[in-house]
Amino acid sequence: MNGPDSPERRRLFLLVGLGLLGVVVGGLIDLYLDDPATWRSLHVLIEAGIVVLSLGLALYLLREWWQTEEALERTEEELERHREERDRWRERARTFLQGLGREIDRQFDEWELTPSEKEVALLLIKGYSHREIARKTGRSERTSRQHAGSVYEKADLAGRAELAAFFLQGLMLPDGERDVAAQPPDPSDPGEDSVSSRR
DSSP states (O other): OOSTTOHHHHHHHHHHHHHHHHHHHHHHHHHHHHOOSOTTSHHHHHHHHHHHHHHHHHHHHHHHHHHHHHHHHHHHHHHHHHHHHHHHHHHHTHHHHHHHHHHHHHHHHHTTOOHHHHHHHHHHHTTOOHHHHHHHHTSOHHHHHHHHHHHHHHHTOOSHHHHHHHHHTTOOOSTTSOOTTOSOOOTTOOOTTOHHHHO
8 A cells, every 4th residue: 555545545435444344233133133031141142242343443444435525536636737737827828838838949959058958947947856766767876966067068057946046037027017026046055956065
């Protein structure tokens, strides 16, 4: 089983809960068919205890299953909402993004980046870590770092923040809105991808 919301765990809750309900029903039928002379006998008390315990555990597990199913449904609805929001934004910004992509590629050509360096540079701009870039490109993390270092060197930039700022610094909010990204990055805080931190 993986996490608390994994399909295996939810299925186990349901199956065990239903199994315990089966024990409850079987125990009650057995008590009825035994038709004991007194309900205070040890046999009756043991069976009644098993029935009560099984019923409690069954109700607990079925409640957990139900709550997990509800939480999963809410999560799926939230994910769908985010996907729809993302898709709407992409549709509205399609023309801009295509133009921006062409201009970024043109600048990469001016820096004389290799195809591999272009790929890494674009993923850096998108905010991926070296580990994520390595996984996406099928290269080692060390190779991804080397490509990133080569990008920074050819572009004469200090690191990831300056690379992203090079392309995004000119973005502004509509007139009358505060441009919170107007200030360049703080050079005293180079981050993990700076040229100095790689040396």
